[in-house]
Amino acid sequence: MAQDLLHDVIKEARSLGWVQWLAFLTGLVYIYFATRSDARCWIWGILSSALWAYTSWFQLNLLSDSILQMIYVVLGVWGLYSWRIKKNKTTLPVSHCSPSQLILYLFVGAIFSIALGQFMKSTQAAFPMLDAALTVFSVIATIMLIKQQIENWIFWIVINLVSIPVFIIRDGHLFALLFLIYFVLSIKGWKEWQQLLRVNAS
Secondary structure, three states, rough: OOOHHHHHHHHHHHHHHHHHHHHHHHHHHHHHHEEEEEHHHHHHHHHHHHHHHHHHHHHOHHHHHHHHHHHHHHHHHHHHHHHHOOOOEEEOOOOOOHHHHHHHHHHHHHHHHHHHHHHHHHOOOOOHHHHHHHHHHHHHHHHHHHEEEEEEHHHHHHHHHHHHHHHOHHHHHHHHHHHHHHHHHHHHHHHHHHHHHHHHOO
16 A cells, blocks of 8 residues: 555656646745745745746646636735835744634635635536635635734644645645645644744743
8 A cells, every 4th residue: 555655656756847846846945934934935935836837827727726826926925025025034023813813714714615615616626615625725824824923834734634635535646745744844833933932922
């Protein structure tokens, strides 16, 4: 079983083009800098999202995913402006989101997930409601990351954990491995931001 999975991962890895590999690697660098609350993460995030958008549009013919990646590019520009240019810093203070903000995030996320899920039912999506929820809450988690709210990592931990079996079921074992790495880095981000939060409070 494990040997078959490893074989599938290697096979999928060999099938990737250099643009996809570059998008993959820059995405990992983005997460690494994000866990350290380092503004350079947005530069790598913009590059990774732009590369994935190109791949989705021109190579995989996935219009919806390409549009999502372009949204991430816009959010990346916003994040870079908020973290570095606007405040002229590379590492910013971490904060908690208020209970009312958390409720708002969950409410808006649920509404948009249902709406997008209904639309995706008319497409070839394997899990329309789950795909919609993962997409919507990924955008919300990115916005929380921009706002330096530590709870963004809880969102990412759940999103990445759920994404692992989704890609395994779809035989996307390489991407399941990618989200496993993201899952581990999200836990690392949660712990490191907790330390930053304690430093800011002292």
